[in-house]
Amino acid sequence: MTAYILRRLLLMIPTLLGIMTINFFIIQAAPGGPVDQVIAKIQGRDVDATTRFSGGGGVEVRDTPQSSTDPGGSRGARGIPPELLERIKKQYGFDKPIHERFFLMLRDYVVFDLGESFQSNTKVVDLVISKMPVSITLGLWTTLLIYLISIPLGIAKAVRDGSRFDVMSSAVVVVGNAVPSFLFALLLVVLFAGGSFWQIFPLRGLTSDNWAELSLVGKAVDYLWHIALPVLAMVIGGFATLAMLTKNSFIEEIGKQYVQTARAKGLSDRRVLYGHVFRNAMLIVVAGFPSAFLSVLFTGSLLIEVIFSLDGLGYLGFNAALNRDYPVMFGTLWVFGLLGLLMGLLGDLMYVVVDPRIDFEARGA
Numbered sequence: 061m062t063a064y065i066l067r068r069l070l071l072m073i074p075t076l077l078g079i080m081t082i083n084f085f086i087i088q089a090a091p092g093g094p095v096d097q098v099i100a101k102i103q104g105r106d107v108d109a110t111t112r113f114s115g116g117g118g119v120e121v122r123d124t125p126q127s128s129t130d131p132g133g134s135r136g137a138r139g140i141p142p143e144l145l146e147r148i149k150k151q152y153g154f155d156k157p158i159h160e161r162f163f164l165m166l167r168d169y170v171v172f173d174l175g176e177s178f179q180s181n182t183k184v185v186d187l188v189i190s191k192m193p194v195s196i197t198l199g200l201w202t203t204l205l206i207y208l209i210s211i212p213l214g215i216a217k218a219v220r221d222g223s224r225f226d227v228m229s230s231a232v233v234v235v236g237n238a239v240p241s242f243l244f245a246l247l248l249v250v251l252f253a254g255g256s257f258w259q260i261f262p263l264r265g266l267t268s269d270n271w272a273e274l275s276l277v278g279k280a281v282d283y284l285w286h287i288a289l290p291v292l293a294m295v296i297g298g299f300a301t302l303a304m305l306t307k308n309s310f311i312e313e314i315g316k317q318y319v320q321t322a323r324a325k326g327l328s329d330r331r332v333l334y335g336h337v338f339r340n341a342m343l344i345v346v347a348g349f350p351s352a353f354l355s356v357l358f359t360g361s362l363l364i365e366v367i368f369s370l371d372g373l374g375y376l377g378f379n380a381a382l383n384r385d386y387p388v389m390f391g392t393l394w395v396f397g398l399l400g401l402l403m404g405l406l407g408d409l410m411y412v413v414v415d416p417r418i419d420f421e422a423r424g425a
Contacts, residue, residue, distance in 0.1 A: 061412065065405065072401045077166075079397045080390070084162055087389060094152045094178050094384050099140055152178065152386075165390060174391030179383055184391035187376060194266060194372030197287060198364065202294040203353040210299045211345065214306025219333070221311060233300045241297025242363035248289045249367065261289045264369040290368045294356065302352070306345055313341040347410040350403040 149155045156164070168175065174184035217226050253263045262268070266286050267279075274282055313319065314337055322332045362374035373392065380388035 065409075068405045068408070072398070072405075075401060076394075076397050080166065080169075080394060081162070083393055084165070084390065085158075087386070088158055092384060093154075094386060095148055095154050097384055098148050098152075099145075102140065102144075169391075169394050174394065175387035177380075177388050178385045179379075179388075184387050187388060188373065188392060188395055191371060191373045191376045194365070194370050195374060197266065198290060198294065198370070198372065199353055199356045201287060201291045202298065202356045203349070205291065205295045206299045206302055206352070206356075207345075207349070209295065210302035211306050211342075213299075214303045214345075215310055215333075217303070217307040218310035218314065221307075233303055236296055236298075237300035237304075239297070241294050242367060244296045245290065245293035245364055245367045248293055253289060262286055266370065290364045290370065293367075294364055298356065302345065306341070309341040309344055310337060313337045343411060347407055350406040350410065354400055354403045 146155065153161055153164075165175075172185065174188075176183055177187060180187070213229060217229055220226050248261075249263065251257050252260045262285065266283065268274075268282050268286070271279060271282055314333075319332060319337060322336050323329075327335070362378060364370070365372045365375040366378060376388065377392050379385070380392065
């Protein structure tokens with residue numbers, strides 16, 4: 061198994077390099093980069109006496125409106141003094157050729173130096189670490205609840221396949237699968253967060269302003285009170301796929317020969333189900349937990365964080381894309397890509413934990 065893990069770790073290097081290369085050049089080619097945005101801002105404000113340069117080459121623009129603006133920055137540097145343009149490019153690192161910027165970025169990323177945000181002048185690593193607790197909270201609770209709901213539901217549907225319960229629960233599953241989680245979030249806001257009906261749950265943040273003054277029980281209750289709606293919205297939108305996967309996996313195992321043999325020996329249906337079928341049927345479900353958690357953590361919570369004003373990784377990436385904050389965009393992409401590859405390896409190792417008979421090395425994987 062050690063050789064397999066080592067091969068997978070080595071394979072992550074070209075995979076991550078490919079991810080960063082494709083995204084770097086695509087994003088760099090997109091219009092409206094950080095230099096264009098600064099130029100557009102300057103063209104819409106008084107530059108002559110109100111623009112000064114810091115010792116490090118930074119540009120500070122005072123908010124003094126002019127009579128005419130170029131909000132899109134589509135005319136590029138028209139009317140901008142050449143020396144000012146060079147200062148702006150140097151500030152954002154665009155005074156170097158694109159290939160040189162790319163290799164400098166990779167060199168820094170190897171030692172996890174992800175640079176500083178253009179918007180906040182804060183280290184990207186610090187930003188990611190500061191936003192991680194919110195996203196981990198949503199991702200962990202959502203994934204756990206999805207598994208706690210979907211697995212019993214999937215087993216019950218498999219055992220009662222074709223029954224009225226199966227048909228009625230399938231209708232719920234279809235609705236949960238068809239309607240995205242952010243629509244459920246909006247519905248919950250309208251109903252329970254002061255939208256049009258009841259003001260039962262808060263709409264912002266993970267804790268109240270007086271959280272530090274509360275007792276231990278009070279802190280726990282306040283925390284659960286704040287995460288109830290966002291987690292519920294993500295669970296409703298995410299349980300359907302896992303429930304159907306569990307059902308189909310159990311139905312497939314129930315129809316195999318070893319189940320018929322166990323029943324012929326006189327074993328009860330309950331013992332056959334949980335003593336023989338459960339372990340094999342749950343292999344793919346349990347082993348997929350790391351990937352499911354990662355999916356919820358980095359993709360499923362974006363709009364939920366925006367709707368409920370939760371300052372997590374999804375909201376961070378959303379703002380970085382809007383503001384063309386390249387260090388945050390590429391830094392979070394590097395972290396997400398690395399975590400995704402590591403979670404993929406962890407998922408394979410979970411197969412071995414669930415069923416020790418699986419040997420990836422013997423298969424030459």
